[in-house]
Amino acid sequence: MTATLADVAARAQVSPATVSRVLNGNYPVAAATRERVLRAVDELDYVLNGPASSLAAATSDLVGILVNDIADPFFGIMASAAQAAIGEERGAREKLSVICNTGGSPERELTYLTLLQRQRAAAVILTGGALEDPAHAAAVGAKLARLADAGTRIVLCGRPPLPGDSVRATLAFDNRGGGRRLTDHILGLGHRRIGYVAGPPERTTTRHRLEGHRAALDAAGLDLDHLVVHGSYDRRSGYDAALELLRREPELTAVVAANDTVALGACAALRDRGFSVPEDVSVAGFVDLPFSADAVPALTTVRLPLSEAGARAGRLALGLEGVPPGGIATVHGELMVRASTGPARPR
Amino acid sequence: MTATLADVAARAQVSPATVSRVLNGNYPVAAATRERVLRAVDELDYVLNGPASSLAAATSDLVGILVNDIADPFFGIMASAAQAAIGEERGAREKLSVICNTGGSPERELTYLTLLQRQRAAAVILTGGALEDPAHAAAVGAKLARLADAGTRIVLCGRPPLPGDSVRATLAFDNRGGGRRLTDHILGLGHRRIGYVAGPPERTTTRHRLEGHRAALDAAGLDLDHLVVHGSYDRRSGYDAALELLRREPELTAVVAANDTVALGACAALRDRGFSVPEDVSVAGFVDLPFSADAVPALTTVRLPLSEAGARAGRLALGLEGVPPGGIATVHGELMVRASTGPARPR
DNA sequence: CTGTTAGCGCCTTCAA
C-alpha cells in the first residue's frame, strides 16, 4: 500500500508532527532530524496525500487557468506563459497550475469554477473575452465572490474588469484602442469601402474591437455598419464572412478582421475569388499570432503581448507581483504594419 | 463560513450520510428526501469539499492531461478534444480534467506526475512524443507504475507504447509509416536532393518520422544523411534549418519537415532566399494543422487525426471505451497532397 | 430507505 506520513514517522523514529514540519518547512526542525526524515521519505517513496493535506490545511496548491479555446494559440500562449511563471516559483509549496478549457460554453465555465471551488483552489486565472449575457455574468460574479471569500485569488487576463472586489487583479487588453488604430491605418491608406469581420456578438473582445473600428470610422465621417459581419473566432468564419462582404459590397477594398485566424480565412476566400491581397483588397487582423508574420502576404495586425500578460497573470496569482493601482492594468497592443495592407485602389 | 455537509443535513433534517448519498447518487434515496436535501443545498449554496471527499473516498475526480507545449496547436487540439470528451460524461461524479504543460522539460513532467499522484488523480493522459533519455524514461516508468498501483488510469496518446502493464491503453501515431509515405511521394515527383528538417533528436516522434524518411530513401537507393538537420518543433527552427540545408546543398529541390510549423518556417526561409515553392523547391510537413491548408501554397503533409485521437484518449481514461487488443492501437496518418509539392525541376 | 459510527491522512494548537 501507499506509504503514509505515519509510516515515515515510524521509520524515522519521530512523531508524525515532525515529519509534517519537515515536509512543509514552516517550523524549525533540527538538521539531524530533518535528515533522518528525508531519508525515510526517500526510502519509502513517500508522496504526500494532497486531499488529506488540503483538508487539514483548508487550502490546496491548485491554480486553475480558464481558457475559452485551448486549440487556439491565443489561449495556448497565454496559458503556457502563466503556467511557466507559476511552475517557476521554487520553494514554498509547489503549485499545480492546470488549464481548464471551457470551449466557450457558459455552463462549462461555471462548472469549472465550481470544481475549482470544490478543490479549494489557491488561485484562478480567467483569460480572454467574457460573455456579455447579464445572467451569466451575474452567475460568474457570484461564483467569484464565493471563491474570493474562501481565500482563492482571482486574476483576469485579457478580460475586462469586473465590478466588486473579488478580483485581485485585472490585466485588460486595450482592444478598443487597438481596433481604433488599426482602422485608422486602413483609412490612412485611402480605403473607404471597408468590411469588418467581427467575432461572436456576445463576447466583450468582439464588442471592444468593433467599437474601436467604429470610432475610427466615425472620426472619418463614415458609417459602414452594413459591412459588419459576425461569426466565431475561427478560420472558417473568416472565409464565409469575406464572401458575404463581397456580396454586400462588390467594390470592397479592405477587410478588417477581429483576429488573425479570421483574417487569414478571409484572405483565403479573397484568393479563391480571384482577388489579390493587398493589391485588390487589403486585409488586417488582430493579436499577431506567431504564424501571422509568416503568412503570404505577411499580415498587418495589432500585436498583443500574450506571453508577457500570461506570465504576469501567473505571478499575480501567486502574489509574487504587486497588484497594479486600482487593481487594473491596461495592456496596450502595437500596430504591426506588414504586407497585407496597402493603398486603396478602386476597382 | 462555508457551509458543510453537516449544515445541509441539519437544514434538511436528515443525516449527513443521506446528504452524501443524494449528492453522489450512488444509493437509493426517497424522492421526497432527495428534494429536501437538494433544496437545502441550494439554499445554503453548498459546494462539496473536494479534498475531504477525495480523502474519504480515496480517489479524486481529477484527470490530468500532460502536454509538451500547449502553445502548439498539435497539443491544443488533442487536449481540447480529450477535455471535451471527459467533460461530456454526464452522470456519475463529474471529472475535472486539467491540462498540465511540461514545456518539454523532463523535470516538469515528473513534477506534474508527482503532483497528480499527490492528488490521487483518477486518470492521467500523456500526449505527444516521449523523451528517449533512458534515465528519464525509467523514472517516468516508475512513476506511472506507482500511479497505476494507486488506481490511476494511464493512457498514452500520440506516444509510443511503454513496457510493463501500468498503461491502460496506448494510441500510437504511425509516425514511421507516415514519414515513409510522405518521402515516397516526394521521390515519386522525381526529387533526389531532399533535405530533412528533423525535430529535437531526443524525442520519439522525431526519430520515428525520420526513420520513415530514411526507409523511403533506402528503398530508392539514396543516402541523404548529410541533409538532415535537427532543431526544435517551431517555426524559427524550420527557418534556420532551411538556410542550413541550402548551404549544404545549393541544388536542393525538396524539403521535408518534421511538422507543419517547421515546414512553414522553411517556406519563409526559401521565399526570403528568392526561391519559389513548389516551382524551385517542394516543401512538405507533418500533422496537418488547421492553418496548413490555408498557407500559400497549401501545404502537402501527413494528416494525423488529432481530435479523434484526443477524444478517444479521453474516453479511454474514463473507461467509457473498450481497451484495444493488446492495449495498443496504431493511429494512421493520411497523406494530403497539396500545392507545396510538385515535380522536381533541376536548377 | 435512513441513521450511526468510524476512520481517511494530515495539520496545528498545546504542552513538554
Add this chain to the structure above:
DNA sequence: TTGAAGGCGCTAACAG
C-alpha cells in the same frame, strides 16, 4: 526542538 491529541469534512460499512 519535539510529541500528543483533536479535528478538518466527507464516505462507507453496518445496523435498523
